[in-house]
Amino acid sequence: MRWRTAVYFLVPAFLLYTLFVVYPLLSALADSFWRWEGTARGGFAGLANFTGLFTTFPLNHQLWPAFWHTVVFFIGTMVVQNTFGLLVAVVLTELRFGRRFFQTVYTLPYLVGGLVVGYLWSLLLSPSFGPVNAALRAVGLGSFAKPWLGDPSTALPVVILVNAWQYVGFPILLFGAALAGLPSEYAEASRVDGANAWQRFFRVTLPLLLPSIGVVSILTFIGCFNTFELVYSLEGAQGNQPTGPGGATDVLGLIFYRVAFQEGGADAIGQSSALAVLLFLFIFGIAVLANRIVRRREAELT
C-alpha cells in the first residue's frame, strides 16, 4: 500500500523528467551521428559531425577562443561570488538590523531573467546615452568613459561583472545559511584560546565553509558553461559571426545557438547536436569529479 503511494507520487515527476530531460538528451545523442538535410535525416555520419566542428572554417577558428572565454567567464564569476559574496554573507550575519532587507536586495537581480538583466545593463552602459558614462563625465572622470561593451579589452570583464552582479544573491543566501548552521561553540572556544577576529575567520570559519564554497563553485561552473542569454542580450548574435567586439565575448552557448538556429546550413541539427553532446560530457564529467572532491573534503572535516 505504502509502496503504491510512493509510486503515485513519483510517476508524474518521472514522466516529466523523462519527456523533457532524458528523451531530448538521448535524441540529441542519436541526432549527432547522422547527416541532416534541413529537418530530414540522411545517412549515418559516424563521427563526421564531431570532427566537422574542429575542421570547418570559420567554426574551427571560433571554437577554441569561445572555450577559453567561457573558462575565463567561469573563473571570474566564481572569484567574485566566493570573495564578495562570502564577505557580504559574513557582514550580514553580524548585522543586527536590516539583514532580511539586504538579503532581499542582493537576491532581487537573481529573480529577474538574464535577458532582462542584459538589456537593462546594455542601456546603462550605452556609450553615448548611458548613465554610467554620463556619471563618469559628471564627476570629471570623462577619460574613463568607454564604450564598455564595444571595447575588446573591457567587454568580457564587464559581462563577467554583470553576471556576478546578477547571481551574487545565491551564494549570499547559501553562505548565510551555512554560517548560521555553524555551532557557536567553535567560535567561543577559539575566542577563549585568544584568537582575534581574523584568526577566527581564517582558521575556524573558513575551513568549515569549504563544502559550501565547493557547492557554489560547482553550480557556478554548470551555470557559466551553459551561459547564453546574458551574453546574447548584452552583445547580440548575428549570423555566424563571433559575438562581441572582434569576437571578444564569444562563448560556447552562443556558438551552439548560431550553429543550431542561425546559419548552421543544411546540417545544422547534426552539427549542433554534436556540440551539445560534447558540452554535456564536459560539464557532466567536471561536475561529477568536483563533487567527489568536495565530498571527500567534507568527510575529512567531520
Place this chain on the structure above:
Amino acid sequence: MRTRRALAILAITAAMAATGACTATGSSGGGNAGGGSKVTLSVWSWRPEDASTYKKIFDKFHAAHPNITVDFKPYKSTEYNTILSTGLTQAGGPDVAQLRSYGGLQPLIEAGNLVPLDGKVAGLSNFETTALDGTRGKKDGKVYGVPLEMSTFQIYYNKDIFSKYSLQPPTTWDQLISDSQALLSHGITPFAAAGKDTWLLPLYDDAFAATRYGGTAFEKKVLAGQAKFTDPDYVAALNVLNQLKPYFPKDQMGLAETDVQTLFATGKAAMIPEGSFALAPMKAINANLNLGVFNAPPAPGALVNNPLEVGWVDASYGLNAKSTHQKEALELLQWMTTADFGHMVADDLKQVSLVKGVQSADPLLSQMVQDYTQSPTPYLMLVDFRYGTPLGSDLQAAGLQKMLLGQQSAAQVAGDIQNGIAQWFKP
C-alpha cells in the same frame, strides 16, 4: 535547447492545424457552386505592422475581382522562415506567400514548394531583369516571385547642420574629407556609423567603396571566377573604411543601429550611412529632421568614376505549389505586377516599389530610386554570396569589425572572405 526546439515545432504544428481548419472551411463555403464560385486566398507575410494597410490594398483587389477574397495572415518576422517552410510542406499552408530574396529563397525552391511564374504571370515584363534576379532559382534560372519592394543604401545628411557651417554635400572624395574635418572641428561627429550591429559594416563598405572595387563589373568577374576577393582592388576597397575611421564615432563598436540613428536624428552627427528603410524610424525620433541624401563620391583610385547607389530586392510574393486555387492565385500575382499596386506599395506601404515607372510621393525615396536606376551597384554579399555557409556577409562583417578595431589588416579580412566562400562557391 532541444526541448525548446521540439516545443516550438509542436506549437507551430498546432498553429498550422488551426489555420488549416480555417482555410478548409473558408474555401469550401462556395467551392461547389461551379465556375463563378467564390474563393478565399490565404496570403502570408512577415509584416504584422502592415496588416491594416494590406487590408485596404486587398479591398481594392476584391472590388475588381468580386469572386476572390484575400485573407491576409502576417507572422512575426523572426519566426516567419520556419513557419513558412513548415506551412508550404503541409496542408493548410498559404496560397500566396511573401518570400525572402536571393539565397534566403533557395531552400524553398529546391524543395519544390513554389511554382515557377515564367509564362504564367504576363506582368513580369513590368520589372527590370535585376529586380527579377532577386527571386530567381539559382539552379534553374526561373522566376519564383513577383518582386514587391527593394531597399537602397546611401548617405543621409542633416541639411540644417550643413547650411549652418556652409557646407555642401560632397561631390569629390577630397570634399568629403574636408567636410568631415570641418564638422569635427565644430565638435560634430561627421558619420554616425555603428559597429555593434555588424551586419551594417558590409553595407558601409559598399556605400563608400563600391566605386573602388568596381561595383557591377567586379560582381560579374568574381561570379565568373575571373576575380577574387583577395585582388588588390577589393582589398583597397575594404581599406577605405580604415581611412574614414577618424570620422566615425570614437565609441563606434559600442553603438548599435538605433544608437547611431538617435545620434543623427538629434543633431549630434551630421551624416549617416543608412537604408531607405531607416527613413521612417529616423523621422519618428525627430519629425523636424531636414534631410538630404547623396552617394559617396568615388574613393581614391576608384575604378568607377561616378557615385553608385547600393540596392537589392527585399521581398516578393510567390505561389505555393500545393495551393488548390492556382488560377485565382495567379490572378492576384498578376495584379501585383500592375502600376496600381506599385503605387500602393510606394504610397501606402511607404516602400520602394519595383514596378517600372512607379514613383514615390516622398521626394527622398523617389531620389533614391532614381539614383539606383541610373547608377546601381549590388549589395554584393547579400545578392551573390548568401547561397551557402559560411555566408559572405557574415565573413565580411566579422572581418571589418576586427579591421576597424585594429586586430586585422584589410588583406587578412579579404583572405578570410575568400577562404570561407571558396568552401561552397564554384564560379
